[in-house]
Amino acid sequence: MSDIVVGKQRTIKKEIKLTGVGLHTGKEVTLTFKPAPENHGYAFCRIDLEGNPIIEADANYVVNTQRGTNLEKNGVSIQTSEHVLAACVGLEIDNLLIELNASEPPIMDGSSKFFIEALEQAGIVEQEAEREEYIVKDVISYVDEESGSEIIVMPSDEYQVTTMVDFGTKVLGTQNASLKRLSDFKKEIADARTFSFLHELEMLLEHGLIKGGDLNNAIVYVDKELSPSTMEKLKVAFGKESIAIKPNGILDNLTLHYPNEAARHKLLDVIGDIALIGTRIRGKIIANKPGHYVNTQFAKKLSKIIKIEKRNKVPQFDLSKEPLMDINKIMGMLPHRPPFLLIDRILEMSDKHVVGLKNVTMNEPFFVGHFPGAPVMPGVLQIEAMAQTGGILALSTVPDPENYLTYFMKIDKVKFKQQVLPGDTLIFKLELITPIRRGICHMQAFAYANGKLVTEAELMAQIVKSK
Structure with missing residues (x-):
């Protein structure tokens, strides 16, 4: 699908x-x-x-x-x-x-x-x-x-x-x-x-459950004999002087539009x-x-x-296309520097979403100590990379982003679904859950690699003017 x-x-x-x-x-x-x-x-x-x-x-x-x-x-x-x-x-x-x-x-x-x-x-x-x-x-x-x-x-x-x-x-x-x-x-x-059967109508009338139903808004199929007492009840309930059954088995209040x-x-x-x-x-x-x-x-x-x-569903992006922001433009906005700058490109951005990219290589400093025999990108660093991508979106709302810092306020509903390994290209897509107000940015974040969703989280961060 x-x-x-x-x-x-x-x-x-x-x-x-x-x-x-x-x-x-x-x-x-x-x-x-x-x-x-x-x-x-x-x-x-x-x-x-x-x-x-x-x-x-x-x-x-x-x-x-x-x-x-x-x-x-x-x-x-x-x-x-x-x-x-x-x-x-x-x-x-x-x-x-x-x-x-x-x-x-x-x-x-x-x-x-x-x-x-x-x-x-x-x-x-x-x-x-x-x-x-x-x-x-x-x-x-x-x-x-x-x-x-x-x-x-x-x-x-x-x-x-x-x-x-x-x-x-x-x-x-x-x-x-x-x-x-x-x-x-x-x-x-x-x-x-809408329609009902006479036996249902009797029960609804007894329990006072069909107060608005005059006989002009329901077809009534008569599936049992109409006793004189039921006939009287129906006359009272629907304010009619007489009620009869048509040859096709429905009460005579209305005519069928279709068989x-x-x-x-x-x-x-x-x-x-x-x-x-x-x-x-x-x-x-x-x-x-x-x-x-x-x-x-x-x-x-x-x-x-x-x-x-x-x-x-993994979003498709043309990675051969010139990025919206390369590493130099990113460094012009974010205060982070290698080895803690964890995004390489920004591919797309609107006032509601941002898409970033990181090429994971064997040369990452964290692989030296994090399972060196079986290198896996730490989940917390994936979250940090997501946050840096989201930081670009938040900082794009101020005229002088170089004078601001971005701080986490909340990380919620984090799920790690697949391992991220050397050689993977990580794509981060973040969308605003609510509009940015007072520098507070609440985002739904997804990370994809190898055609699969690898990580998801809800992030909340605030941009604050640096001293």
């Missing part, structure tokens, strides 16, 4: 609001879609709570998948996130802030249609940053033994989803739905509404839940008996695989 760049990231032009009720809370809620900066992804903001806490749309925050995908971070929750997220993915929007004044987005008609309409009305704009897409090269699967549900992703030229559902009831047997390309989402999937609307809605749910990976996928997902639990477990698994592969 690998990730590649495919066009520019997108957000919306202006903010836009929708108002409705939460399906499970029954509370009126206002949802505001707001433009978000590059590389922001999707995040929810609870403006009804102190400090306006933010919960990123991340599979690792999934806490509960009964009746929807529910996220929680630091005790703050978002319920039923999937229909909103499916709309964002369906319109190929990358960055959005979704503000809510309650824990649950409005259910609207039980589909993604109204969210799609609002986002289109707000207008979609391209941003400067390139968009990354994860290309699936191998089959990855997740099976839930208990339910028999299974999801796989396999190589494909574009993001595709197929769902197969089997509810084992006469009224709703086996159904399939497929999305061949994301651009068809709006037309073929977005208006597929396989249930399978299409399950596909919508898969797209919304897989959005929690936080990366675009180029591959075909096949979901057999999908549900929020299996969808989000699969999202967690895929997210972990992507993270590991991204971390271990």
Whole structure:
């Protein structure tokens, strides 16, 4: 697998609001879609709570998948996130802030249609940053033994989803739905509404769990005989004078948009839940008996695989190209001198990252005493070389770098993965975790040699004016 760049990231032009009720809370809620900066992804903001806490749309925050995908971070929750997220993915929007004044987005008609309409009305704009897409090269699967549900992703030229559902009831047997390309989402999937069975509805009504659900936002499949007492309960709950069953086995509150609307809605749910990976996928997902639990477990698994592969992916640099800084320019910035100057070149630098290089030779003074019979570069010196590379980035923010010194404040999450030996070319890549403030530089650092990640660490240093 690998990730590649495919066009520019997108957000919306202006903010836009929708108002409705939460399906499970029954509370009126206002949802505001707001433009978000590059590389922001999707995040929810609870403006009804102190400090306006933010919960990123991340599979690792999934806490509960009964009746929807529910996220929680630091005790703050978002319920039923999937229909909103499916709309964002369906319109190929990358960055959005979704503000809510309650824990649950409005259910609207039980589909993604109204969210799609609002986002289109707000207008979609391209941003400067390139968009990354994860290309699936191998089959990855997740099976839930208990339910028999299974999801796989396999190589494909574009993001595709197929769902197969089997509810084992006469009224709703086996159904399939497929999305061949994301651009068809709006037309073929977005208006597929949520559904439930009568026996589930009775239980939810008894436990007061479906307060916002008037019968206009859920298809109800009648999988058992409708007793007079249930009929009365439903009339009261939904404020209807009469309720009947249609010949196709659904309550007469609404008409199906498609014969396989249930399978299409399950596909919508898969797209919304897989959005929690936080990366675009180029591959075909096949979901057999999908549900929020299996969808989000699969999202967690895929997210972990992507993270590991991204971390271990060695960046490619043309070492024959003239460096950005040679040893003389480096010595003009850093106070270190041989044998303690541990970088030879700077290959790349922006305001957020820096790439340095060190050629490890047998002539290094430390090899004299460090395992002379089996020379290995000491890990602490690899960290020091990383820090010197990061020091160049920090010192590039001041007009007179020669008058500053760089001191370590913290070294964290250090991992040594491979030995570094004489003859190796070490490449250091450091990226800012947070912007440089008051001379404090917090960086994620990686060292690569022989096409492998050899060392990683989080470094914090401060540049201080020398006396």
